[in-house]
Amino acid sequence: MDVTRLRLLVELERLGTMAAVAEVTGMSTSAVSKHLAVLERETQVRLLVPEGRRVRLTPAGQRLVEHAVGILERIEAAQAELQGDTTPTGVVRLVSFVSAATAIALPAMRQLRVDHPAVDVRLIDLEPEPALAALLSGTADLGIVYEYSLVPRTVPERLNRTVLGDEPLYLAEPARSESPAAQGRQATRARLRSLAKAAWITNSQGSDEDELVQRICVTAGFTPLIRHRLDNLDLHLDLIGAGLGVGILPQLGLPDGGEPPPETRLTPLGALGGVRRVFLVARGGEWSWPPIRTVARCLRQSATRVLASPESDSSAH
Structure with missing residues (x-):
């Protein structure tokens, strides 16, 4: 079912007439009518019946409105969360090698528990190569890995990295x-x-x-x-x-x-x-998810206390 059509049905139940729905949505009355007719075909249930020059919702139509209100609320909540308009909430699976987990991840996790208790960080101890494999497979969301300046590491194209610092x-x-x-x-x-x-x-x-x-x-x-x-x-x-x-x-x-x-x-x-250069890695496109963005910010702040600023890094996302 199309979200736009569900929204039109909810508006019809609220406003009472297709003309009123057309006015608030900027559509023509005929366009509203056609959308609702398509919605009936999609659900294979009669949603509207004529009542004089107007229409009224059938019991099935009323029940669909109840479902649609909840669906639209969840969609709006999801959009707000993805755009960072709400408190960051969610699980972030963080992979890290041991020394960075102790010096960088644990202080950041303590701060997150205070500032962002709805972000659930789950720490996994992995060396760089298995950490990158976990990120590629989707079994991890964010990783702390390293490379030596004398032995550069190749990061797969599907992953993006941002440098935390040098040691x-x-x-x-x-x-x-x-x-x-x-x-x-x-x-x-x-x-x-x-x-x-x-x-x-x-x-x-x-x-x-x-x-x-x-x-x-x-x-x-x-x-x-x-x-x-x-x-x-x-x-x-x-x-x-x-x-x-x-x-x-x-x-x-x-x-x-x-x-x-x-x-x-x-x-x-x-x-x-x-x-030895230490950097964060995540799959491309996931940096914008508020929980990952929040955890990454705390890790950067934590890293500034134990790592030197890198001289340069052309591969940071």
Whole structure:
């Protein structure tokens, strides 16, 4: 059934005559009559009967008006919600890698609970590649993912991204290891070469971390020996502190406050390592839905407290 015809039927019940309906809708009386005749054919029920020079609604017509009022109210409510004219309401399934979930998503969710309690955020822990797959399949609505500036990530065409910010990368090694560079200064190729025989640590999920370590070490003239693959960053730091490996850690991967355990030394990689860029991803066209727009805004605000502003990003939506 056409919404316009339902609206005309409701107006006829309210105003009493087709002439009055024509006046308020800007249609001709004959156009109103034709629309209502089509509505009768669509419903296959007699909705109007003549009564002198006027018409009156049959019991079926009156019942359809009752349904139509509810239908039109729901349509208007949906339009208002989609246009942002009402309080954002709905479920947003948010996928995020662990360190961003802790540092960015959780503070945003706490704020949303206060400011927008009708927005129900459901957090799912996923690394970037499975997160993108979840967004493409429709099992997630919004994602926090990352890429390394030395290892750019390709985002499928159906998805749009907007950057949250950048974070620096650090060379992490046992504090007791000998170093030709003072702590706090940027790592040098000479420092990296001294770790050519060390056991390097990367992530077990995906190849980004492998590629990053390979590229950084190749600039220092050696191929790293990747011996450990760990997803838990606390275990990553424990292994390094125990003298059993070295690795590369992003800022968000550090303990609260950004200070490493005393048995672990961090040296900024600077230009040798580039940055890890964090961004939001959603399916094209969904950014305008008020709950997603609201969650994205809170995530951006949260990210400004822990990430640096990106230098540039040509792929942001």
